[in-house]
Amino acid sequence: MKDPRIDRTKKYPLDELIFSALVAIWSGARSWYEIAEFAEDKLQLLKEFLPFTNGIPSHDTYNRFFSILPEEEFEKAFISFAEYLIGDSLEGKLINLDGKQMRGATKASDGIIHIVAAWCADCKLSLGQVSVDDKSNEITAIPLLLNKLNIKKAEVSIDALGTQTEIAKLINDKQGFYLLAVKDNQKSLNDEVKELCCNYKPIDVDNEIDSYSGKVIQRKCEVFKANPKVITTSSRWAGLKQVIKVTCTTTNKASGETAEDIRYYIVNSKFDAAHYLASTKNHWSIENDCHWQLDISFNEDETRKTKNSAKNFSRLLRFALNCVRSVDFGEKRNKSSVKSRCFALANSKDLLMKLLYNKAIEK
16 A cells, blocks of 8 residues: 655554554544554554554544545555455355445534445455445445456345446446346336236245244245346346345234335346345345444444545444454354454454464354
């Protein structure tokens, strides 16, 4: 990663700044003040890995550095690290794309900071992100993010906002498989998909039942051939092969009340109903395993940083989460909360050695 500072201001090396910030974040630091203080407390441990000849920088130095660090440079390093952790390729894996607003940073900077992120549901690792001015710009950000990733033979799931012909073509051209939600933002497509599912028999069906928190959830997945006589716009959707209908029926055990939710998708692949049932369910991994952890375990929504500093701090948090996901803490501690594992990592030379010199993806 290229250091943006001029030579005479490089008292603290780039690798020391990033490594010390990560260790401080695992310790619980969430501001540049706290990062400087926690890093100072961990100085002897940090010196086991890097010289830290000039000690720990001040909070102002951390702030200035991450404010001028080009997010494109940091993003390249982030993606390279994610690729290192995953190994061979993303082939056969499910990639979720979704947006998230940094609420605290938005308030502090008097402008919206919205992140579009890519998440590997199978590995539980963040793959990359692009920042945009507001949610409506997700449509233009998604291609930028996809072009940074090798999605050959990977399945890419995107909510309805990303169901655009240009995005479908890009995924198809990159030899990936798209799983695009269909809603009223593509009204003609939505109407024709519903007509197809209503008047034709599915070519494959799969069911599953879950029971938890006093509820019984029945999911049914039906796969239909994308008949061009019904889907009149099929030629606009590159590689379109099938239409997916997923019906989710939730029953409250105590009251007996039921609620039904039906979702539709278009795909350029020919997997079976069991596969699509799992993929549509696991699309929400980016919400449950990534965004929820960033807000609850790392307090991302509470950050008051602004502009480029906020965007790079968001990447630091995702770096921190990826690192925790990649370390084998042992059979017992692997089941602990992310917060607990962060604290263990920040206080253990052995675990830091595992992180830096050995890789083991969390299953």
